[in-house]
Amino acid sequence: MSDSLQYFMIPFVHWEIMALIWGGVLAGIWVGAIPGLSGTMAVSLLISFTFSWSVNNALALMCGVFVGAVYGGAITAILLNIPGAPAAIATGMEGYKIAQKGEAGMAIGLCTTVSLFAGMTGVAVLSCAAPIIANFALRFAPRDFFLLALMGILLIGSIGGGDPLKGIMSGVIGVLLSMVGMDPSTGELRYTFGSLYLMAGISFVTAMIGLFGVSEALTQFRELLKNTTKQNLSKILPSWNTFLKFLPLALRSSLLGVFIGALPGTGGDVAALLAYDQAKRTTRNPDVPFGHGALEGVVAPETANKGAIGGAFIPMLTLGIPGDAITAIIIGGLFIHGLKPGPMLMIETPYLFWMIVSMLIIANIALFVLGMVSVKPFARIIDVPKSLVMPIVIVLSVIGTYAIQNSIVDVYFMIGFGILGYFMRLYGYATGPMVLGLILGPMLDANYRRAMQGAENHLGAFIFGFFTNPLSLFLTLAIVVMLFSQTKIYRRWRGFDI
């Protein structure tokens, strides 16, 4: 116990580790806020950058950037309706509406406060229940991942808005586009038309930047002469009562985030969308309805994606299996530094576990302080005339897209998605479901096929499996409840405004 405490205290007493965490968080916030620049990219750059450093310093910087980047995505989502990262798509849906009412400062302030709470919840679960959750996550079979992805796809009903038919259509087109490229299990080419570029598939980040960034810019060019709203920045820190009001939702969403984050192959983006959906289904009569700037719609996704950070470290530190893309890169970094992530990591190098726990705690505190300090400067972005901001947004979108894999073709695709997104908005097709389809399509396809192969291609055995395995049965029932909760009968029964 005393050894653990000693290891835990190391980052608190070494100023250079502390400084690296704070610097990492600050850099992460900016990286996360810019569409196309992701935490994954930043951490992978740091691997080569920190190659010759001590493992403690390298980890400090990576943890800081990880935490900061997840938070940063929400800022541009709230201010400009352009999510900096896929995990902030759901945040932008409500956050931007709040900003349009002149309350962007309050929205970012609340987002920062609940992020601290969610980050700490994730770290608490990581430090107390890591082995239990890791073992549970390992029980997920392909069939269960398929059901999880199916749950995600059902969110189209929640994030579609407007005409559900068009929302579903947009989502399914996203799924179809996600099929482009080389099939990972058989190597067969799908929809590549002989193009080498298409063999790698269509990046959902490219699509996201186009569908949200460029299409938003084109839409704004229609509205340059419309009235403007002054932002109220007098009250940024939410009151204690406001925090308490959102505490149950924040706790629920954080725990959901931890659990989703702990599942290998998922991450904060799926967690945020699921949390937004559960908030929408379970919040009775919010002060502002969902779709019109409900604060619950900012709290739920933001707490889920912060909780997912702690969750992603659980399988990484206990089993050596990455919970998401960033922890996969951190595992690579640990190998470079001569460590062997896996079940023996906690036994052979327990200091590493407790140091990461304390680094994440410091990073979350840094996030709160730096986030709060940055609210006012960030909120000023929307005081700049759109006629100046939007051409720069387009140029930023180009840099962000090119940075993904240094390909000019990606830039053309991004512009194509931007034009498509602009047309879709004009004709009432939501763009969010298309990105959701692109994210979840490969997960659906791969896990469906693995599960079907496990059932020896018998449809009956495949469906029977949903009811014979307790975990699959639980997920199947959850899907049934999700579907039922969209009906008027359920909403009347629970006393929601219909």
Next chain:
Amino acid sequence: MITQTSSTPTEPIQELTSATDDQRKPGELIFSIIMTAVGLLGFYFAMDMTSDSLSAPAVFPKGASALITTLGLINGVKIMKKRPATGSALGYLFPRDVAVMFFFLMVFCFLLGFIQNELASKSLVILDYAWGAGSGLAFSISSFAFMVAGILFLHRELPFKKRLAFALLIALGALVILIAVFRYVFLVILP
């Protein structure tokens, strides 16, 4: 200051058209037909994929494209029931500001690719080398031109000389900051 009326990506932009709920928007039917055609083409090309079992690579592409086609047809019928649109689709999709910025965007893309190719294949490669490999000479030229043209056009209420100075200053400042931050802080390679 922000615009009050722009919408989220999840919501249709009702205020951008004078069309009522029971009236088509200009070009709405054509767009719906194009979306349906995506499903049909998707299914057609999926027929070439292996589909010998329930776990074959063609299952999801066929399923997804069949669903798109079905939904597209239902949507098409719904649109057909509405009163015909008034006004041209091109005029609705591309009002003046959008049309001009869209044109600038196309020129920007063309310039970006063209200059990058020229720098890579011709004697101009020396120029690129002198600028700094990966430091984005193609990007710098094309995005500077795009920002200057865009700001010049969007701020046409100002006198020309003042507008030109303003556009050059803003574009140059933005470009310097972008290159400094992305190339030298985040170590991102620029086109």
